[in-house]
Each structure stands twice: as structure tokens, then as C-alpha cells.
Amino acid sequence: xxxxxATRMGPKTETTFRVLAPVAVGVIVLxxxxxxxxxVGVSDYLLPSPASIIExxxxxxxxILSASILxxxxxxxGLVVGSLVGIALAAIAARWRAVDQMSAPVVASLAVIPIVxxxxxxxxxxGADSQxxxxxxxxxxxxxxxFINTLRGFRQTAPxxxxxxxxxxxxxxxxxxxxxxxxxxxxxxxxxxxASSLAVISALVAEYFGGPRGGLGGLISTSAASSAxxxxxxxxxxxxxxxxxxxxxxxxxxxxxxxHAPQARRRP
Amino acid sequence: MSAAVEITxxxxxxxTRSGAVQAxxxxxxxxxxxxxxxxxxxxxxxxxxxxxxxxxxDEPTAxxxxxxxxxxxxARLDQxxxxxxxxxxxxxxxxxxxxxxxxxxxxxxxxxxxxxxxAELLDMVGLSDxxxxxxxxxxxxxxxxxxxxxxxxxxPRLLLMDEPFGALDEMTREKMQSDLVRISAETGAxxxxxxxxxxxxxxxxxxxxxxxxxxxxxxxxxxMRLGAEAARAARTEELREERAFFDMVTxxxxxxxxxxxxxxxxxxxxxx
Ligand SMILES: Nc1ncnc2c1ncn2[C@@H]1O[C@H](COP(=O)(O)OP(=O)(O)OP(=O)(O)O)[C@@H](O)[C@H]1O
Ligand SMILES: [Mg+2]
Numbered sequence: 001x002x003x004x005x006a007t008r009m010g011p012k013t014e015t016t017f018r019v020l021a022p023v024a025v026g027v028i029v030l031x032x033x034x035x036x037x038x039x040v041g042v043s044d045y046l047l048p049s050p051a052s053i054i055e056x057x058x059x060x061x062x063x064i065l066s067a068s069i070l071x072x073x074x075x076x077x078g079l080v081v082g083s084l085v086g087i088a089l090a091a092i093a094a095r096w097r098a099v100d101q102m103s104a105p106v107v108a109s110l111a112v113i114p115i116v117x118x119x120x121x122x123x124x125x126x127g128a129d130s131q132x133x134x135x136x137x138x139x140x141x142x143x144x145x146x147f148i149n150t151l152r153g154f155r156q157t158a159p160x161x162x163x164x165x166x167x168x169x170x171x172x173x174x175x176x177x178x179x180x181x182x183x184x185x186x187x188x189x190x191x192x193x194x195a196s197s198l199a200v201i202s203a204l205v206a207e208y209f210g211g212p213r214g215g216l217g218g219l220i221s222t223s224a225a226s227s228a229x230x231x232x233x234x235x236x237x238x239x240x241x242x243x244x245x246x247x248x249x250x251x252x253x254x255x256x257x258x259x260h261a262p263q264a265r266r267r268p
Numbered sequence: 269m270s271a272a273v274e275i276t277x278x279x280x281x282x283x284t285r286s287g288a289v290q291a292x293x294x295x296x297x298x299x300x301x302x303x304x305x306x307x308x309x310x311x312x313x314x315x316x317x318x319x320x321x322x323x324x325x326d327e328p329t330a331x332x333x334x335x336x337x338x339x340x341x342x343a344r345l346d347q348x349x350x351x352x353x354x355x356x357x358x359x360x361x362x363x364x365x366x367x368x369x370x371x372x373x374x375x376x377x378x379x380x381x382x383x384x385x386x387a388e389l390l391d392m393v394g395l396s397d398x399x400x401x402x403x404x405x406x407x408x409x410x411x412x413x414x415x416x417x418x419x420x421x422x423x424p425r426l427l428l429m430d431e432p433f434g435a436l437d438e439m440t441r442e443k444m445q446s447d448l449v450r451i452s453a454e455t456g457a458x459x460x461x462x463x464x465x466x467x468x469x470x471x472x473x474x475x476x477x478x479x480x481x482x483x484x485x486x487x488x489x490x491x492m493r494l495g496a497e498a499a500r501a502a503r504t505e506e507l508r509e510e511r512a513f514f515d516m517v518t519x520x521x522x523x524x525x526x527x528x529x530x531x532x533x534x535x536x537x538x539x540x
Contacts, residue, residue: 158357160353160355160357161357161359163320163325163353163357164351164353164357166324166325166344167323167325167344167349167351168347168370168371168374168375169344169345169347170374174374178359178370178373178374179359182359182361185361
């Protein structure tokens, strides 16, 4: 009983520390920042004070919210589509070696395409009033880590488990459902977690290159262009919050589903 | 009624990058229905390979393997055997109960019948209280018992076990041996049991197959004096201290030493 309590206390204090430490750092940084601006007197154009950013944040709250929803929707659609395609293609590549070999160079080149290179092309291809280009870019960015991680996961089945499935004369569908997918699941979820941040960044950056207004990226560039730096920073803060939200949701999903994955084993 | 396992003139050669490895040569072996046969021999003599051939996880290079009068492949497709590997091989994302239920699930047993059977099996291996735990919450010996319950799930007439107690401490091991003797007597299943331990082979078996390496072949088949099936249930802890037990241990040890120079124990064998 004492041991059980002790082991339960450990992670709890650790979690508290993990939450408190960054908050403390954040408060200190904000304090120093505010101090620089108000006491040392750094110009508001060079560095708007946290207080003025918060002011703008509150004043433009509605526009920030709708912009976050717009960019967030693009990122979410991209993340979902990119992940689904990534998982499906990884399953095919794991099943047929030839597909794997054919797709390897394609995936490698996708991985190195900078968003800035694709965004103008897609934006002009799909017209000025379509969100499609941004969603496609978010999907492409999400696809790569999901595909790579999932494919690795599909290759992790233990020989003893494969023997077991053969001994049970399991059909290939049954092997996929009872062995291959559960083995790959933690890898898949890690891929999705990595992809979630990429999806937000891509959807946001793609807005810098034209297309309809109203997203976080677009508003950051308009605010900055009209010298409303504090407002631009308010939108940046919202972008960070959106990215964190995506990351935390996918991290939570991973934690929840991975509790009894092979990686989480306490005993070897 | 046909024999549980009928192996005739089996050779097995593995093609590796560094040339062919002859794992087994000229194997002839019959295991009767309900008989308990142990395979013993130095490391690398092909015990696991032989068991994998019976299970149709590998195919012989020459010769035939029949299980209950059918080819090994057909027997596997018909689910004629249950199998337990040296590593328990439980699926870590499934609970103990779900692991035991796996073969039943794969073979379409209805959910109600499944949970009744799982409860029965867990009771048999003494793990009823652990049904909802995950494998990583169990000790090695408990995991092994789950694997044995899983192997018994469909009441196979043939049980294949590759060093299932290899990783266990001596106490747990003796308890598991007694359990296995009881279970195999209760179910009347034939058992092919791979082990490194002479006393274990003697305690459990009707016959002990002594193998020798390079190339793997059968050195000698030693019948155990308490071989009668009826007497199997009577194998209790007292047997371990009887004179006859030590005589049989000696007989198996001598058979093992025939293949190697006098005074040097074959590698990988335990004399405990
Ligand atoms: N898949 C394989 N490819 C190549 N060689 C193999 C393969 N499996 C087994 N062998 C070889 O066959 C021989 C017999 O191996 P096997 O695993 O059957 O031995 P074993 O008697 O079970 O040994 P141990 O007691 O150590 O488990 C060994 O020399 C091994 O190297
Ligand atoms: Mg072996």
C-alpha cells in the first residue's frame, strides 16, 4: 500500500513541476519585458509592452476568435486528411515492398519542400477566394511525419506474435486488426502529434501568400503592415495558443490510447 | 486412431548468407495421442526447429510431418494444436482475459461462450484475480501461465511447448510442472515439450527424446518408467525424491553424454 502511494505521488509531483516551471519562466520573462518597455523606455515600435498587447487582445477579441477558428479549421482539415492519407499509404507501403520503394523518393522530396515554395503556387492555382490551397498545404505538411512514423510502426510486429498469428491460421485482415494496427498505434499517434504543430504552422504561413483574408496569418501581416505592432503581437499570441491547443489535444490522445502500448511497459 | 505426431525422415536445412546450415537430419519420431514427450539436447541441436516443423511455422527440406493423420499445414489450418513459446508472447495492449480469449475470438466463438471459457481457463492456471490486468503488470511466471491458458483455450489434442518454464525460478518452475502434469492428465492432450532441464524432462514425460547437435538428430529415446498415462496424474512432488526418479535422471544424462566426450557436459544443459 505504501509503495503504491509512493509511486502515485512521484508522477504527480513531476506533473505539477512540469506545469509550474514553464509558467514561472513565462511570468519572469513577461516581467522583464514589461520592465524594459516601461522603466528602461524601449520604444513601443521596437517592442510593444505586454500590457499593450493584452489590451489589443481584449479589444480585438472577436476578430481574434474568428481568425483562430478560420485558421484552426484549415489546420484541422489538413491534419485529418494528411493523417488519413499518411496511414493508408503507410499500410500499402508496408504490405507491398514495391510501393515502399516507389514512394520513398516522393516522400523524401515532400519532406524537404518548404511551405513558402508551395503556398504562392497553390494559392494562385485555386483562386483568391478558396481556402483549399491552405488546407492542401497543411495536409501535405501533416502527411510526411504521419506516413514515416506509421510505416515504421507497421514494421515493429514481434516475430513471436507473427508466429502466434500463423499458428492460429489468422486471415490477413485479422492479423491487421489484432496485431499490426495495435503495434503501429503508438507510432501513428506520435506522427499525428508531430503533424499537429506542423499543420497549424503551415495553414498560418500559407496565409501570408495571398488568398482570402480573415485568418491569423493574414491579420498578422495586415496589422504589421499598418504599423499596429501591438495588435500584430496579439494575433501572434493567439497563433501560439492555437498551436499549443493542437499539440496538447494530440498529446492527450496519445497518452490516453498508449497507456498499454509496448513502449509503455515497465518490465522488458 | 492415428498418432498425434508422425515424423518420417525429416531433414531441415536453412539457407543463410554464410552458407547452408543443416539444423536437422534423418528425424523419425512418433508421438502417440495423449503421450507426453520431451525434447532435450544441447543448445542449437534443433529442438525449436523440430517443434516449429510440427506447428507448420517452418517447412521441412525433406521428409513428412503428419499431425493426427493430416499434413502439418492442414493440421494448423484445422487448429489441431495449441502452442506456447519460450517468451510468453502476450499482446501487451490486451488484458490477461483478452489475451486468453484471442484464439477463441479469431475463430469466431460467440462472446458469451468466450467469457465462460476464459473464466474457466484463468481459474485452471490460478489467475482469476488478474483477469483485468495487463501483461506488464504480471510477473514472468504469471505471464507464462497466461500463455499456457491461451494455448489450452480450444482444448487442443496436441500441445506444443518450447521451453515454457525457461525463465522461471526453481520454486515457480516446480509448481508449474505439477500444474502442467495435472492439466495434461485432465485434458488427455498429447504434449511435445522442449526443455534444457533433465529433471524437468524426467518428471513430466512418458518418453524423453535426447538429441545431439551438428547436424541435429535423435541420439536416443529414453522411456520413463512411470510412463503409463494413468500414472501421470499420480506424479506428485514425492516423485522428485524417489529412487526411480534419480535412476531415470541418470539414464537421460548418460544418453546425453554419449554424443560428447566423457567428462564434458554438453553445452547449454542444466543438471539441476
Ligand atoms: N531461421 C533460421 N535461419 C538460419 N538458421 C537457423 C534458423 N533457425 C535455426 N537455425 C539454426 O538451426 C540450428 C538449430 O536451431 P534451434 O533453434 O532449433 O536450436 P535449439 O535446439 O532450439 O537450441 P536452444 O536450446 O538454444 O533453443 C542452429 O544451428 C541455428 O543456428
Ligand atoms: Mg530453442
